[in-house]
Amino acid sequence: MRYGTIPKGLKERLATVLGVVPYPMLDVLVAPLQARALIAAERAAVFRALEEGEATTPDLARRLALDESCLDLVLRLLSSMGYIKRRSLLWSMTRLGRRHFGAAAPKPLGDFVAFGVPQWDWIARLDEVLKTGRGVEIHRSLNGPDWPLYQRAMAEGARDFAAFVARELPVAKGAKLCLDVAGSHGLVGAALCRAHPGLLSVVLERGEALSEARRLATEARITDVVSFRECDLLSDEYGEGADVVILANILHHFDPDTNRRILARAKRALRSGGSIGIFDIEAPNPKAPPEAAGDAAALFFRITSNSACFSGDDYVGWLRHTGFKRPRAVRSVLLPSRLLVVAQAE
Ligand SMILES: C[S@@+](CC[C@H](N)C(=O)[O-])C[C@H]1O[C@@H](n2cnc3c(N)ncnc32)[C@H](O)[C@@H]1O
Incomplete structure (x- = not known):
């Protein structure tokens, strides 16, 4: 995936060839302003207003109590990103905008975008991480009011991969208990339960996450198969006799020794023959050419943990160990850039 200053039209291509495009100035301003315009628009309910019908800038500004001149600039930038379009003086959502924003979005990412605010603060600490090597402990630094938004953002992400985990993670016939460790909203365990009738999933989560996680599970109508238990995955035992353990998007937060200890706990919680599934972002192959999306994700996880993303071989090695x-x-x-690693307890 490429992301950056890409010339459009003859004049811009010529400017590129002549070497007069100030790439660093554009890189340091355009991408952050695009990101912030998107975050601000979502938080100000611009997409929800446009979902109801086309509107002019003054109309939107009045309805949403926003500054008209600033809003117009935000709308223009969103339009350059492809989320909205303008015909005469009327703004409306594009197909891409409708796919991700508003109450009827089939692939909603509005909460993930709104969660860009705390993420922005973490990213701003890159210089510090670069010097010290110590990542931001996001679960300790997250403010109280941001916890529900965090859970909603994770739920939006999980809709993308829950079906893949449910399809690929082996589950023995007659399995009854799945432990979705750090499972937040419970959607991943729920997808596995729907694929294996009779299976019930228990989410093990931090206390701060629980009330919004339960609300999300109710909203997703999965409480017939999902329940919740407070648990610190670093210090508490997970239980016993489980048929499946899921660890989705959690091990990238910890160093290899901690992850081996987490896997040892997961093994103690599994019955003999039970299965484990680790779903996570995968570290870019060091020999592969650098690439914007995968490498940006790897850097993000390096900033927001004391570790980094790991490779498939790392997970396989720890499971064997x-x-x-x-x-x-x-x-x-x-x-x-993501993978599922599966294995069986003896
Ligand atoms: C990135 S989210 C992943 C959520 C879910 N598994 C998914 O893939 O969508 C990480 C989750 O781990 C939980 N978590 C972090 N540290 C934890 C701990 N020490 N014990 C239990 N849960 C923890 C967080 O509250 C958060 O919900």
């Missing part, structure tokens, strides 16, 4: 059998990585072209 912890005594799991037949560990293997499964990838999908539909989920670039």
Whole structure:
């Protein structure tokens, strides 16, 4: 994936060839302003207003109690990004905008975008991480009011990959108990339960996450198969006799020794023959050419943890080390830079 200053039209291409495009000035201003315009528009309910019908800038500004001149500039930038368009003086959502924003969006990402505010603060600490190597402990630095938004943002992300985990993670016939460790909203365990009738999933989560996680589960109508238990995955035991353990998007937060200890706890919670599934972002292959999306994600996770993303081989190695059998990585072209690693307890 490329992301950056890409010339449009003959004049801009000529400027590129002549070497007169001030790339660093554009890089340091355009991408952050685009990101912030998107975040501000979502938080100010611009997309929800446009979902109701086309509107002029003055009309939107009046309805949303926003400054008209600033709003117009935000709308123009959103339009350059492809989320909205203008005909005469009327703004409306594009197909891309409708796909991700507003109450009827089939692939909603509004909460993820709104969660850009705390993420922005973490990213701003890159200079510090670069010097000290110490990442931002996001679960300690997250403000109280941001916890519900965090859970909603994670739920939006999970809708993308829950079906893949449910399809690829082996579950024995007659399985009854799944532990969705750090499972937040519970959607991943729920997808597995729907694929294996009779299976019930228990989300093990931090106390701060629980009330919004429960609300999300109710909203998603999965409380018939999902329940919740407060648990610190770093210090508490997870239970016993489970048929499946899921660890989705959590191990990238910790260093390898901590992850081996987490896997040892997961193994103690599994019955013999039970299965484990680790779903996570995968570290870019060091030999592969640098690439914007995967490398930006890897840097983001390096800033927001004391570790980094790991490779499939890392996960497989830790699973072997912890005594799991037949560990293997499964990838999908539909989920670039992510992987599922499955294995069985003895
Ligand atoms: C990135 S989210 C992943 C949520 C979900 N598994 C998914 O893939 O969408 C990480 C989750 O881990 C939880 N978490 C972080 N540290 C934890 C801890 N020490 N014990 C239990 N849960 C923890 C957070 O509250 C958060 O909901």
